[in-house]
Amino acid sequence: MATGYRPEIVQRAFVDFIGSRLHPFRSLTTPKLRLVARYELSDDLIALRFETNRAFRQQTNGAKSGWQGGQYIDLRVLIDGIYHQRSYSLVGLANRPLWWHDAIVDSAPIKSKRHTVTIAIKAQGMVSRYLTKHLPIGATINTSVPRGHFTLAQSLMTAQREASNREHSDKDNFQKNTLLFIAGGSGITPMLGLITQALNNQHQVVLLHYNRTELASFTQQWQQLHAAYPNSFRYHLINTEDQNSYLSGSRHLTTDSLLSLNLPWADTQIFACGSQALLVGLYQAATDITLPQGRYLRDSITIENFGSALADISFDRHQTGDKAINVQEHTIYLRARQRQFSSDTTLLAAAERENIRLAYGCRQGVCQLCRCNKVSGVVKNIQTGRLSGDGYEPIQTCINIAMTDVVLDI
Numbered sequence: 199m200a201t202g203y204r205p206e207i208v209q210r211a212f213v214d215f216i217g218s219r220l221h222p223f224r225s226l227t228t229p230k231l232r233l234v235a236r237y238e239l240s241d242d243l244i245a246l247r248f249e250t251n252r253a254f255r256q257q258t259n260g261a262k263s264g265w266q267g268g269q270y271i272d273l274r275v276l277i278d279g280i281y282h283q284r285s286y287s288l289v290g291l292a293n294r295p296l297w298w299h300d301a302i303v304d305s306a307p308i309k310s311k312r313h314t315v316t317i318a319i320k321a322q323g324m325v326s327r328y329l330t331k332h333l334p335i336g337a338t339i340n341t342s343v344p345r346g347h348f349t350l351a352q353s354l355m356t357a358q359r360e361a362s363n364r365e366h367s368d369k370d371n372f373q374k375n376t377l378l379f380i381a382g383g384s385g386i387t388p389m390l391g392l393i394t395q396a397l398n399n400q401h402q403v404v405l406l407h408y409n410r411t412e413l414a415s416f417t418q419q420w421q422q423l424h425a426a427y428p429n430s431f432r433y434h435l436i437n438t439e440d441q442n443s444y445l446s447g448s449r450h451l452t453t454d455s456l457l458s459l460n461l462p463w464a465d466t467q468i469f470a471c472g473s474q475a476l477l478v479g480l481y482q483a484a485t486d487i488t489l490p491q492g493r494y495l496r497d498s499i500t501i502e503n504f505g506s507a508l509a510d511i512s513f514d515r516h517q518t519g520d521k522a523i524n525v526q527e528h529t530i531y532l533r534a535r536q537r538q539f540s541s542d543t544t545l546l547a548a549a550e551r552e553n554i555r556l557a558y559g560c561r562q563g564v565c566q567l568c569r570c571n572k573v574s575g576v577v578k579n580i581q582t583g584r585l586s587g588d589g590y591e592p593i594q595t596c597i598n599i600a601m602t603d604v605v606l607d608i
């Protein structure tokens with residue numbers, strides 16, 4: 199009787215094991231990269247171009263275009279006998295290399311641009327220094343396939359959801375919204391592919407790039423892009439050491455510097471990647487900009503968090519999956535407001551379920567806007583798994599769940 203089960207006569211894992219001894223780059227199952235070129239992308243960014251193996255291409259090509267601008271890969275690098283894993287944003291798009299470095303790339307000994315990926319790295323930290331200075335050309339390393347939600351598709355989903363919530367909106371126009379890209383330093387890397395993709399999709403694009411150094415090498419490239427898209431691309435390069443480049447007289451991102459961009463905020467999606475200080479500044483600035491129909495600009499912000507998604511939380515149920523957390527119900531007391539509510543999820547979400555408004559920004563543990571003081575009780579951080587003490591200490595309500603009854607100084 200046919201059961202549909204077909205035993206593998208020769209196990210792929212076994213073939214892979216033997217094959218990797220003969221040729222480390224080849225694999226039926228493991229995505230791998232081989233370094234083919236290294237070159238300067240800007241004053242302080244080194245680009246590394248890798249050839250992809252067949253397993254990488256097969257596992258990536260489920261998505262027709264290969265990958266989306268803004269995604270990243272996890273590289274697994276062996277240094278002094280220890281494996282280290284780091285996430286790096288992909289530069290450019292799978293089938294559409296960047297507009298300015300084709301000439302450099304074409305000199306590399308590779309069969310096709312479609313079979314390569316490029317990352318850009320600042321030579322900071324052990325792994326990045328190793329990749330930029332010591333990894334020999336021709337060396338093979340293991341990698342994940344491209345992943346992450348810092349993509350236009352994610353932004354369109356958000357815009358679509360927002361449009362469908364509005365009473366009198368042009369629901370078909372959400373794809374043409376304005377995109378504001380805010381980058382700090384090397385946070386520009388994931389934006390390089392996203393911006394070209396956005397311009398090709400006929401978005402209005404504005405770039406705000408904060409950097410501590412002179413940005414001469416990138417300036418030329420943004421000029422080129424502006425010449426190609428004069429009506430839909432503009433950029434502001436802020437050298438934090440040069441007052442002449444500041445927006446609204448401030449070296450930091452503020453509400454005034456955002457407003458000076460004169461954007462249609464109700465239809466603007468924001469992508470941000472940079473230091474925590476930059477992201478905190480952005481969420482604080484966005485909190486002061488009000489939108490029609492009770493909407494908040496902070497809800498239109500997408501930040502790059504390299505896949506550090508929050509755990510799934512569920513009340514008193516059997517859970518499966520790596521990041522699932524099983525939570526008991528506890529009571530939260532807000533001392534100053536003299537309110538209380540039951541919580542079986544994050545403190546922020548549980549409060550909102552009871553129509554109690556608490557301060558928040560990113561809801562991902564980044565911006566600190568939900569930070570408050572806990573008077574007593576034990577909470578658990580769902581990103582790190584760390585349990586708090588039971589005394590007075592600051593906590594973030596968006597990433598903590600109650601493990602006992604808790605009193606907050608709110």
Ligand code: FES
Pocket residue numbers: 557558559560561562563564565566567568569594595596597
């Ligand atoms: S809302 Fe941003 S850290 Fe909690």
